[in-house]
Amino acid sequence: MAPATLSLSYGQAFVVPDKGRHRSSMSVQTPEAAQWASKGACALISDATMRNSLARQAGDISVRGFLADYYSTPDHWDVKTSANRVLSALNAWCYGLSQQLSNGSYVSSLSAMIYRGQEAHLFHLGDTLVFRLRGAEFEQLSRDHVTDLGGYRYPSRALGMDASIDIDYVPLPLKQGDIFLFTTRAVQGTLMPSDYVGLIRQDASDLDAACERLAQTAQQRAQERGYGGDSFCFQLVRIDELPAEEVDSPDKVYGDLPIPPELAVGERLDGMEVLEILSRTAQSRVYRVQDLRSERDMVLKAPSPELSTRNAYLEHFLLQQWVVERVHSPFIVRVMQPSRPRRYLYYLMAHVEGETLTEWARRHPRASLAQRLDIAIQLGKALQALHHRDLLHQQVHPDNVLIDRHGQVVLADFSACHMRDLDGHRRSRNLVRQVGLTEHSAPEYALDDEVGRRSDQYSMASTVYWLLTGELPYGVATRDLLRHTDLEKMAYRSARKFNSEVSPALDEALKRALAPQRALRYRRLSEWLHALRTPGEASSDPSGPQSSGARTRFWQGVAGLLLVLLVVSWLLR
DSSP, X not given: OOOSSOEEEEEEEEEOSOGGGOOEEEEEEOXXXXXXXXXXXXXXXXXXOSSOTTHHHHHHHHHHHHHHHHTTSOTTSOHHHHHHHHHHHHHHHHHHHHHTOSSXXXXXXXXXXXXXXXXXXXXXXXXXXXXXXXXXXXXXXXOOOEEEETTEEEESSOBTSSSSOOOEEEEEEOOTTOEEEEEOGGGTTTOOHHHHHHHHHTTTTOHHHHHHHHHHHHHHHHHHTTOTTSOEEEEEEEEEXXXXXXXXOTHHHHHTSOOOOOOOTTOEETTEEEEEEEEEOSSEEEEEEEETTTOOEEEEEEEOTTOOTTOHHHHHHHHHHHHHHHOOOTTBOOEEOOSSOOSSSOEEEEOOOEEEHHHHHHHOTTOOHHHHHHHHHHHHHHHHHHHHTTEEOOOOSGGGEEEETTSOEEEOOOTTOEEOOTTOHHHHHHHHHHHOOOTTSOHHHHTTOOOOHHHHHHHHHHHHHHHHHSSOSXXXXXXXXXXXXXXXXXXXXXXXXXXXXXXXXXXXXHHHHTOSSGGGSOSSHHHXXXXXXXXXXXXXXXXXXXXXXXXXXXXXXXXXXXXXXXXXHHHTO
């Protein structure tokens, strides 16, 4: 009888003549039984660029980061969606780290193959090598992305090389007995295809021994040719058995869980008792519950019972737990695990003993400017934690910001949170519209323009403006905008008009972060947070109005002087 899941074996070997030059990393991971159907097994190899002081770290972080995030993606995502989104986020992370360094980088080639059901999925960028041995046929599956420069070959495409990423994707049908070889470009010029086939087939039952034979032979050939300083690594994966039929679609993992019914205080669900109804909206229900086994107070969020199974929000609901799980920050609410198996579709979060920012502002009308700015900076750190994971919050407003009894800000609602990707702008905007625009939503949502991190910056700045003044920055509500010409009607109302404690520099910083045109806001959230931390300083941005006026006066003076010199030279002729 055929196995219910895929069965595979693997072997590995390293030859590192000079440990200081080690720049490769590889791994094979098989999941828990519950994830075989949705995620499958994964084999990777990475190779950092030469002459890189952080080569080893770059190789390791790409492999470890992919494995950690891939197996944390929602089970209802297909393999291609999961891997592409993880690679996009990992690329942004590595690129961001590299931009902060003067020596070294986190750039690396990467090949990842995911084995699920009767199919393999190859994701590749750079110059790492993946081959398949099927019978006597030995075939290279990966495509080299390299550029010749000054006699050296450099990757033309790699993880962390650029802010954007272009990934080769190849789906492959599997056959029992297939053997996949993963190695790096250091092996080029040492082994021929016949060498690979012979050395692997010599004793294919012991894959570790086969990898050792490949590594030793490659090292010997390299030494004979006078370039034996390179390290060699080989990884073999063999398909031992295939399931008789394709596994169920991962959608069924959640399709079997019904939406919970409407709950009242005192009712129970999966061993949890409802203590309080926190929110009822057209999309969701939020309850404060207590686990009767552990006596922990938690927050349970479930889709509204009124939602159709074809509702787009219901699909997005499945992402929300994943969003919270993968972002680790004291300013982001924690996900809690149930003590019993779930029989309904919901997720659990830590209960925050505190109040919303709206309630806090009502109870502290005389709070100092420093207290309010401290809350603003904490809110900015919460958004930074999301942006570092390539996530947009899209619903920053006072009722979504919690302040605990110690004064710490916790961002707790992710109803409109979305992963920032190349094709997701329209889906992001549609999701926000379905959840509902607020008076703090950026104008681009109402006008159906492209959205991004600066859209979150606007919502945060609008919330901060409200926190400092109790008012909104514009007389017109952004959610009521109908045409782009309506942006011209948005006249910023100085925060100093409502709160004399706001300095001119802070007011200018608020005005810039609240620019109706997205391109005119701060380029990075960190710049906006710096302006909040130093509200008494004049704007240091060269494009700011103060420095712009100074530049204008300077060039006017230069022009006047040149005119005088021209007149004098004409009179002296």
